[in-house]
Amino acid sequence: MTSVTAAHSVVEPSATTRRFAGSLVVLYAVITMIPLVWIVLTAFKSPDDAISYPPKVMFKPSLEGFCNLFTTRSRQTPEFIRSLGPPQGLCDGIARDRNMVVAGPSNYVPRFVNSLIIAFGSTVLAVALGTLSAYGFSRFRVPLKDDLLFFILSTRMMPPIAVAIPIYLMYRTIGLSDTRLGMILLYTSVNVSLAVWLLKGFIDEIPREYEEAAMIDGYTRFQAFVKVVLPQATTGIAATAIFCLIFAWNEYAFAVLLTSGNAQTAPPFIPIIIGEGGQDWPAVAAGTTLFLVPIVVFTVLLRKHLLRGITFGAVRK
Amino acid sequence: MAQIRVEALDKSFGAFHAVKSASFTVEDSQFLCLLGPSGCGKTTTLRMIAGLELPTSGTIRLDGEDVTMNRASARDIAFVFQLFALYPHMNVRHNIGFPLKCEGISAAERDRRVVEAARILRISHLLDRSVSGLAGGDRQRVALGRAIVRKPKCFLMDEPLGALDTEMREAMIHELRALHDRLGATTVYVTHDQLEAMAMADRIAVMNNGVVEQVATPRDIYDRPASLFVADFIGSPPMNFLPFRAGLQTGAEAIRLGERDVAIPAAREAMAESELVLGVRPEHVRFTDRGMVRGEVYGTEYLGTTQIVTVTTHYGALKARSPSSRSFRTGETVGLDFRPDTLSIFDKASGRAIRTALHEGGAHG
Numbered sequence: 132m133t134s135v136t137a138a139h140s141v142v143e144p145s146a147t148t149r150r151f152a153g154s155l156v157v158l159y160a161v162i163t164m165i166p167l168v169w170i171v172l173t174a175f176k177s178p179d180d181a182i183s184y185p186p187k188v189m190f191k192p193s194l195e196g197f198c199n200l201f202t203t204r205s206r207q208t209p210e211f212i213r214s215l216g217p218p219q220g221l222c223d224g225i226a227r228d229r230n231m232v233v234a235g236p237s238n239y240v241p242r243f244v245n246s247l248i249i250a251f252g253s254t255v256l257a258v259a260l261g262t263l264s265a266y267g268f269s270r271f272r273v274p275l276k277d278d279l280l281f282f283i284l285s286t287r288m289m290p291p292i293a294v295a296i297p298i299y300l301m302y303r304t305i306g307l308s309d310t311r312l313g314m315i316l317l318y319t320s321v322n323v324s325l326a327v328w329l330l331k332g333f334i335d336e337i338p339r340e341y342e343e344a345a346m347i348d349g350y351t352r353f354q355a356f357v358k359v360v361l362p363q364a365t366t367g368i369a370a371t372a373i374f375c376l377i378f379a380w381n382e383y384a385f386a387v388l389l390t391s392g393n394a395q396t397a398p399p400f401i402p403i404i405i406g407e408g409g410q411d412w413p414a415v416a417a418g419t420t421l422f423l424v425p426i427v428v429f430t431v432l433l434r435k436h437l438l439r440g441i442t443f444g445a446v447r448k
Numbered sequence: 449m450a451q452i453r454v455e456a457l458d459k460s461f462g463a464f465h466a467v468k469s470a471s472f473t474v475e476d477s478q479f480l481c482l483l484g485p486s487g488c489g490k491t492t493t494l495r496m497i498a499g500l501e502l503p504t505s506g507t508i509r510l511d512g513e514d515v516t517m518n519r520a521s522a523r524d525i526a527f528v529f530q531l532f533a534l535y536p537h538m539n540v541r542h543n544i545g546f547p548l549k550c551e552g553i554s555a556a557e558r559d560r561r562v563v564e565a566a567r568i569l570r571i572s573h574l575l576d577r578s579v580s581g582l583a584g585g586d587r588q589r590v591a592l593g594r595a596i597v598r599k600p601k602c603f604l605m606d607e608p609l610g611a612l613d614t615e616m617r618e619a620m621i622h623e624l625r626a627l628h629d630r631l632g633a634t635t636v637y638v639t640h641d642q643l644e645a646m647a648m649a650d651r652i653a654v655m656n657n658g659v660v661e662q663v664a665t666p667r668d669i670y671d672r673p674a675s676l677f678v679a680d681f682i683g684s685p686p687m688n689f690l691p692f693r694a695g696l697q698t699g700a701e702a703i704r705l706g707e708r709d710v711a712i713p714a715a716r717e718a719m720a721e722s723e724l725v726l727g728v729r730p731e732h733v734r735f736t737d738r739g740m741v742r743g744e745v746y747g748t749e750y751l752g753t754t755q756i757v758t759v760t761t762h763y764g765a766l767k768a769r770s771p772s773s774r775s776f777r778t779g780e781t782v783g784l785d786f787r788p789d790t791l792s793i794f795d796k797a798s799g800r801a802i803r804t805a806l807h808e809g810g811a812h813g
Contacts (some may be wrong), residue, residue: 340533343500348594349521349550362537 167423173416181412196413198222200239200404200421204231239418242400247425248311249396250379253318257375258368260319261326262334266356268327269334270342280331283324291321292384299388311394314386318379325378326371333367334360369436373429380426397422450511450601450634451476452497457506459492459658466492468658469506474602474651477632479625480663481645484655485681490638491606493655497636498527498604510601521550526595528605532587534579534594540566541575544593551598565597568627585616592627602634609644621647642682646670654678672807673792676799679727685756687727690741690763691796695721703793706762708740711788713805719795724802727792730756733768739783741766745776759784 144152173181177193204226212232218224223233268276298317299308307313337360345355361368383398390396401418404411430437452474459467467489474480482490495501497508499520508516515523526547534543542549544565548558566572569589574582579590588608595603608624609617625648628635639645645652646666653663654677662674673679679687692705696719702709705726712726735757743761755772758765759782766784776782793802801807 338531338533340529340531341535343498343520344527344529344533344535344594345546345550346500346520347498347523347525347527348547348598351519351521354550359535 170416170419170423173412174420176413176416178409178411178413181416182410193225193413194221195225196411196415196417198225199411199414200417201237202226202233203235203237205234206231237404238395238400239397239404242395242397243421245311245314245390245394246380246396246398246422249314249318249394250376250425252311252315253322253379254372254375256315256319257322257326258330258372260323261330261371262361262364262368264323265327265330265334266360268331270339280328283327286324287321295385295388298385302389309390309393309395314390314394314396317385317389318382322375322378326375329371329374330364330367333364333371337363366436369433373433373437376429377426451509452602452634452636453507453509453512454493454497455507455509457493457496457508458504459489459496459501460504466658467496467503470655470658470660472653472660472663474634474636477634479628479635479637479648479650481649481652482636482638482655483642483645483649483652483681484640486640488655489658490640490655494604494606494636494638498525499523500527524598524601526598526600526603528588528591528595528603528608530607530610532591532611534587534590536580539576539578540571540582540590540593543579543590544575544597547594547598561597562593565593568596568630569593584612585620588612588620592624596627596631596633600633602636605635605637607639608637609639609641617644624648642684646682654681656681671790672801673727674801676725676727676794676796676801679792679794679801683729685730685767687729687792688733688766689794690726690728690766691723692726693721693723695719696724696793696802705740710740710786710791712791712793713789715793716803716805716807719802723796725794725796726786727794728766728786729790730767731769732787732790733766734785734787735768735770735774735782736785737783739785741784742781743784745778745780745782747778748776 172188172190174196175192175194176187176190177195180187180190180193181196198221202222207230209230212227212230215232218227219233226233267273268280273279302308302313307316341359341363342352342355345359346352350358381398382396386396387399390399397418401415401422404414404418454473455471457467457470458465470489470493472480482493484490492501496503499515499518499522503516506516507514510523510525520527535546538546541559541562545558545562548561553561562575563572566575569592571586571589571593574586574590579587582590588611591608609620612620621644624637628648637645637648649666651663652666652669654661654669656677662669662678664672664674669678669682673682673687676689680689690705692703694703696703696715696717698715698718700712700715702711703724703726704710710726741761741763743759743766746758746760746765748758749756750772753772754769755774757768757770757776759768761784768784770776789806792806793804794800795802
């Protein structure tokens, strides 16, 4: 290119602008990351280090938080502990140092499994229902289409917790309270409106010629939907799935209200840990750290779709 | 291959009447263009033939069989879309082979036919490329490949060249016509471009406001337009219209235009005194000093071998095509004469062409 020395380009941001924008991004990242870093660090502190003031940045790492998270312990006299054999495993050793013995596993793992089943189950259901209805709204002449879409959106206009009491009573009557199925249905019904609206946008962007071509080539509409529309909607479906999963994974209020023994998820369980034998912040932090893992993994797996999904449709082609 | 018969086809979208009682027949291995301005119902008509829309009323027959309410996939037709509609998640080979896969044809046979289609369209070297990297003309060839690979009863094409640039379009017009001649496939081709229609079609169906105005060969459409709309839509510049008021006797060979008599093809029907329109193509206007219409030269457009001269007359601005060797001065007074055997006469109220000797000896009735 014959580049005449131009003082500046009219479309490219200048170096100053770029540096300024860059430092804003870094600043924002630091601010949002600090609580996460804090939680992860606390998970590896001993209970004393966790509550020391001023807070310790440098400390001797300990797995006590994780041990306390996964086990229940009972306090014993030193004589009794001495009468036992050598400690069984790492956690037993840590417990004995505090004059305790491991009494059994805690409820964290079952609660975590509940969270996985409920969050992923409701996400799959919401995205499946959302994709089908978004396709219908996008492609067919639905009577009262605009009103129906508005109605679907309107279910998100009130805070979900506003209907907590009616739902509690309903669930108690029909036997859905404290069941995984009940929680899956509840989160699905909250998420499905988001899924319909997000996915309708994505499916609207897919030219209908694709399905028409497939239908002329010999597919039924449903086959054309599965073989032609779905592959092109993957981006939108992935982005929608992440939004749905984040909601269902983090949901706290309904989980507190509607679950206790059977179907309790991790969010209402984690704060309960505090109560067992003093304020055990490392155990809480360990529970929170592990709780972050699935969503991080899921997001990382789908990140290339997510990035495209969020900016999808902003610029044609 | 097959004959397509469209009988009294009607389509309404709510209050909008898109196609009004359209009827025409496409004979076996004929190339028919549906031509008309945007919104005239030509694409809707094509989509009804394809089975992508269901008509409000009327019948569509493929080789005599009533397929009006059949599913698109049950009609054995191929459709080429304006925006190609290539599946972006498949490469060229899979795109072309897709219809065969739908039919459940074995992989070996599929591959053989894909390779053959690619050879006909000269895209063999592109078979393993992704469709997203292809140029417009190549994409259109892939779309055509997907259509021809199945050997369907007929091809339906919805402005397939609309998305190409001018140069590519010219080349593809000839390629499409050559392809049609080789395959002998019944084809219905929708376009708003009269040059495409003129260059490719065996017959043209001109549509306007949902009505089929005329179905005829390109030559008849041009020389013997059946309505004011057809006369105005076809031809560039369009036909000149000179309004006059007169009655018409069967056998009359002249009309009274202002002070003078103008010779016309002999009338074959009588008209009571009414508002009529004399239609004359620019190339049928001659400059003579004894001309029956006089006017002032308003301006000229140079087109190479010919030029278009606009003359302001008592009847409005008339356009005449003249060899570009002749020079005109703006403001010059000229006399105009019309070639009598080529003139059309229209009833202004209905827009219908009045039957004259012009309509005899033509290929159509």
